[in-house]
Amino acid sequence: MRIALVAEQFLPHVNGVTHSVIRVLEHLRDHGHEAMVIAPSYEKTLFLGSVDHVDGVRVERIPSLPLAGYPEVRVASCTVNRMQRILARFAPDVVHVASPFILGWQAIQAAKGLGLPCVAVYQTDVPGYAARYGAALLEKSMWSHVRTMHNSATLTLAPSTASIASLHEHGVQRVHTWRRGVDTVRFSPDRRDDAWRDRVGGGRRIVGYVGRLAPEKQVADLVVLDSLPDTQLVVVGSGPQKESLRALLPHAHFEGFLSGTELATVMASLDVFVHPGEHETFCQTIQEAMACAVPVVAVGRGGPLDLVDSSRNGWLYRPGDTEALRDRVRDLVGDDAKRLAFARTAHRTVQTRTWDAVCDQLVEHYGRAARVNSRTNGARRTGLGAR
Template sequence: MRIAIVTESYPPDVNGVAHSVVRVAEHLVRRGHQPVVVAPASATRPTPDRHHPYPVVRVPSVAVPRYRGLRLGLPGPRLTEALAAHAPDVVHLASPFVLGAWAMTVAGQRGLPTVAVYQTDLAAYARLYRLGWTEAAAWRRLRSIHNAADLTLAPSSRSVADLVAHGIQRVRLWRRGVDAVRFDPAKADDELRRSLAPDGALLVGYVGRLAAEKRVELLAPTCRLSGVRVVVVGAGPADRELRKTLPDALFLGELHGERLARLYASLDVFVHPGPHETFGQTVQEAQASGLPVVAPAAGGPVDLVSPGRTGFLVPPDDGRAIADAVATLAADPGARRCFGTAARAGVTARTWAAVGDELVAHYRTVLTAPAPRIAA
């Protein structure tokens, strides 16, 4: 099968969309399929992407106002030429909004089946970053794009419900995979622990982009807990402000690969304060690493965290509730161990191979019985 994956984000971007596109494309190659990835040009990687086992076509891009580091791919002939050259059987649209919307139009003109993957709460982004769109306008655009697709895939039950509530049709649940070989509690590093908390403090970690929608500032009450050290891993436009807001936290910047795996495994508790996650990949990586998780009762974490079994779900936007949940875990080492063991057991079967095969099944569905496209 020939698949064209048109994505709004791709490495060197560090986010859930970019990561999942790489894993999907790699899986398709392993299964004998022929993917091509069409992505925005990177400001930091002007040279061709030659290290992937599949072709990557870059299209012109522009920086997103008020969101440093993110670029929008521009519709134009480069994308049209890429689709014509690859002659795909199906077009996969990863978090479509600008580049993906143009790809949907081109696919419609050519009669190509389309699978649209909803992965970013763009309505919340429009509100937080004042991008010139209201939430209602963002939802109108999403409805127009996704209702033109033969199938929309959403990563969590909350995302499915949100899409259906906003009039989006033909929605199915498709979760994300996790590498439980890379993320493994056996990689805990005592020397790393001592370097992060030489006084033996409980290590509480956040991993993710440092941006307004992640609400990392809500960790301030947790930073003030006695015997607790908060470790922040990531980069982004809110980095400088967060260092001022959380002066007692330890900021490590971006970590990748084995360094990130050792960091996860060396923590005691994982926290993710952002209420706008459509899935929550870092939550799942922390669980694979054997960590109890504290997260808001909103979005993707609702599917991932089992309260009182693998961690705690707290009211969204409530830093005090996060701190209280962390304090409860800090006081009970036995509960931390039990929660962490249950968390890993719950995700080890959710491999990228398994979810990749589910995706291929969705491709075959639209190839055999494409649904009529419906205008918003």
């Protein structure tokens, strides 16, 4: 198949959307499919796009501007006509739109105009983020936009039961499940680094968070862990709240942004992984912690509900109840037998969730979208003929 992937964010910016697009590209290449990417440009100029390649895959860059207050995130836009020209040159069998909002919406309209099947992948709770950024009044209009976009696509893929329920609640139709894989070779308990543990933890239990340092992640909730006895809080990541969090968590160790083997080593060297964000459609870092045999304490909302089996591979706590967060972490750091039992179960939980398996499912969804699109276009042509 020939697949055009349209991504609101892409390299060099690394986040969950970028990571999943990269893994999909690897799978398509390894299985004989052809792909191209349409993504924001990270050049300083607004007017000129560019073309580059990532592992042999052509990347068509669309002019973009940095998001106010969060310059690592780019906002790209082009006309639907230009998007149609780009797609027409490549002639894809399917258009895959990753976390659509602006550029993705233009791609959905362009694909529809060209009669191409379009798979829209819901990955980011933008309406939920609006409230965290002090724009709660925009949430309703954002959901209206999400509904229009996804109902214009051939089908929508969502990563968790919570995100599917939310989409249905807001009127999005034709939603199917597509979860995320985890690299169980890179993320492995074998990467545990005792020297790093001694240097950072000094013999204490290490509790860690990995992710963006931004309001929607609610990292500030970890203040209840900053002075937990006999523990060391570790924060991995970067973002607009980096400096304010350093002031709020004076006892925490900040590792900064990590990726690849460095990230896997730190993840495997934790005793407990924590994630307080309530707006996760999935939460890939939870799977990565489990692959490293690290039990998880996460908020009981959104994607973590599907990943954390409370009292078996970790604990869930009620949204907003930071005292419960503290109690759950204290329970695991203070009970070696329980923590190690949870760790073993966590490791077993994710061993079948490989990227190969989930990307095979994705290709099946591509085929489903092509069949639905063919039937729809056939019915439309028949209707026109009858008139």
